[in-house]
Amino acid sequence: GTTGQAGRVDSIVVPIRHLLADPAQAVFGYGIGNVSDSNLGHGFVGKRHKMFAPFLTTSFGRLVLELGFFGFGLVIALMWLIWEDCRIVARQGDDVVTVLAAAWVGVTVVIGLSLIYKDIVHQASLSYVFWYFSGLIAASRMRRLRNRAPTTSVVTSRPSQTMHAPAEIR
Numbered sequence: 001g002t003t004g005q006a007g008r009v010d011s012i013v014v015p016i017r018h019l020l021a022d023p024a025q026a027v028f029g030y031g032i033g034n035v036s037d038s039n040l041g042h043g044f045v046g047k048r049h050k051m052f053a054p055f056l057t058t059s060f061g062r063l064v065l066e067l068g069f070f071g072f073g074l075v076i077a078l079m080w081l082i083w084e085d086c087r088i089v090a091r092q093g094d095d096v097v098t099v100l101a102a103a104w105v106g107v108t109v110v111i112g113l114s115l116i117y118k119d120i121v122h123q124a125s126l127s128y129v130f131w132y133f134s135g136l137i138a139a140s141r142m143r144r145l146r147n148r149a150p151t152t153s154v155v156t157s158r159p160s161q162t163m164h165a166p167a168e169i170r
Contacts, residue, residue, distance in 0.1 A: 011061040029068030059115040
């Protein structure tokens with residue numbers, strides 16, 4: 001029944017209560033874009049945008065409504081993986097990416113906590129920078145793992161026909 005923007009608590013509680021009415025929607029949500037506004041025009045606005053627009057003041061409300069609790073859990077798992085990559089890269093090496101990864105440990109925590117406080121998913125400038133540098137750090141971790149991995153030799157010849165099984169097997 002609100003006509004303006006809802007508060008932060010309401011933007012968390014209302015989507016949860018609404019989704020819990022249907023177990024399938026609680027798990028999977030309404031689908032990507034179904035509660036979002038669109039810059040492409042009125043024909044591209046999500047079906048449930050008008051109903052939930054006052055409650056889209058936090059990213060939590062938007063993500064839970066569109067992706068459900070399962071999708072929100074995957075987003076949190078992705079944030080944790082980014083945080084782990086940052087920690088590992090920050091401990092290895094002495095280049096610019098190592099310094100960036102050390103700073104990105106804190107940035108990832110702030111972005112993760114901001115999901116509940118503000119609608120940061122809808123801010124493209126913040127999202128582009130976060131995902132670009134997170135990808136840069138993840139790629140650096142994979143490069144470091146690849147360079148550190150031992151090389152294995154491939155055996156191309158078949159075993160000799162003269163080899164016999166040990167005596168205790170015969």
